[in-house]
Amino acid sequence: MEKNDSVLLSIQDLNFKFTLRGQVLHAIRGISLDVYKGESLAIVGESGSGKSVLVKTLMGLNDQNGYIESGKILYNGQDLATFTTDKQWQAIRGREIAMVLQDPMTSLNPLKTIGWQIKEALELHQNLHGAAADAAVCELLAEVGIPDPQRRAKQYPHEFSGGMRQRVVIAIAMACRPKILICDEPTTALDVTIQAQILGLIKQMQKKYDLTTIYITHDLGVVANVADRIAVMYAGDIVEVGSCAEVFYDPRHPYTWALLSSLPQLGVKGEPLYSIEGTPPNLFHEVRGDAFAPRNPQALKIDFVKRPPMFAVSPTHSARTWLLDPRAPKVEPPEHIRVLREKGRALKLTGEGTANA
């Protein structure tokens, strides 16, 4: 994929904090991440890992008590981190970066018709009015796979099923012709059969409009389906980033190991599942060393003292763990990961590009 070379959005050493009842919550702890043009990037993490905060920062949608402490968000020669007024953000929101939220029931206005809500976006961003806007609404609805758009445009959100509502939300996002589409858990509220359809629709839109998509999800099945690249987040930090095949078949960070091992799909019936003990750290307290160390039974001493840097495994793959330091002792990953690695090796012989295709 030659498109991959150009960086569209670049996050550099971003720190984001919230002040809450006199305490400071360090939600994003020094993240650097590049988003390439035309790719689909998946950000994986548990709730509270900061993945939603990260993408909301890209659109200036965080709550008032949050602030960027340091770092840059470079997009189109502008530094979004310096934006302060809504007016500045209006030029970005929707037009450049649009978002599809998790729950289509709460992201649509129940008091307005679907057509009105799509038209609102068209009027604001494409300066379409009257009959032209109505025609565009029908076109958009048809495009996202809603049959009989003329009639459906006059209906209210409650007359649509969950999957249909999510299609409408995608139509609204597409009405602004954005360059980047952020999907925040786009399928969590949907049934499995519908889930696959919605993912297919987003992919189709991506191809058609040459979109760059950022998925936020905790469902590794969704990630495996859509992502070109994966960033794994834990406690406000990206602990591992790599291509889809690299993260799934050759993960390096103990947290990624644990995450992949604890999936019931890989479990053996009748035996306990691999489980991660404990809970994620409290970000009100400054985290020392590797944030995952207290839950990692194989943690090294240094993990508790010093924060590991990003070690590069390959040009596209890097992980924040001391295990990749040349001085680190050899720690064997759990059994499941070894199985996955074997699978990955077998694939590399037949050409690595298969999973990326």
Next chain:
Amino acid sequence: MPDTRKKLLELDHVRVQFGKKRRPFVAVKDVSFDIYQGETFGLVGESGSGKTTIGRAIIRANPVAAGEIRFDGRRISGKLSAQEDRQVTRDIQMIFQDPMSSLNERAKVGYIVAEGLYAPGHHLTEDQRREKVAKALSDVGLLPEFASRFPHEFSGGQRQRIGIARALIMEPRFIVADEPISALDMSIRAQVLNLLSALQKERGLTYLFIAHDLSVVRFICDRIAVIHKGDIVELAESEQLFAHPLHPYTRALLSAIPQPDPIAERSKKLLVYDPACHDYTQDKPVWCEIEPGHFVLGNQKELDGYRESLAKAH
């Protein structure tokens, strides 16, 4: 083989409906299945298919419009004597989906867990009650001290454990687990799943596990029933169901399971279920045991087709 096992719960042509008598909304049409002692029975379906309604009918939160539910050989649907009622309430407990909304925010954990014991007929002193709460909490891997705290002080996984402790304190024999892990984070899911299966081994509990996530169901359940729009369309042992799904809806559901493996995930073929593919105008569908332990809903023509495909597979 199934005859040697004891049937703990039997649903016999159960129908549940809501709304007015004149224009009822039938959520569960005509459902029959048995759950054996000590097994984990999975009930899978999309939202609105009636799976939770069945679970609630079993704990008697939803009245049964027709048919009968039997627990341990005795009828538990419809009117019961006060004593029977108390016994059944004790024996059948439920674990709810969302630990964030199923705990009383204004009550302390000790009270939430002990609430069932305050019902008349238990005659416990305050000390005995406290002891029981402490034991229930430590059984689910929490500290007994937590009894004096409020739910908001706990994380999602811990709150779900409180919900489990609340069910366990009644010493039930049967637990209806309604999507107990779907609201939890992935690293916490495994903890709760392990806890549920450890408790089952320890106490010989029987579970009805309601879920929409087939991969979890496959891992934890012995037998699975697939429900669609108030009808159970297929029922089989887990591995059998995954190896030889017969009903088109089951096949569509299985084809859509997200797999955490990029290659398998991208090469998967999606099947779409269209209810119009059944022609039930003349030939009415029947619930038929197509091979031992494997039930499927279909009319005679479809059943013949299923038999053929099974014969080919074996």
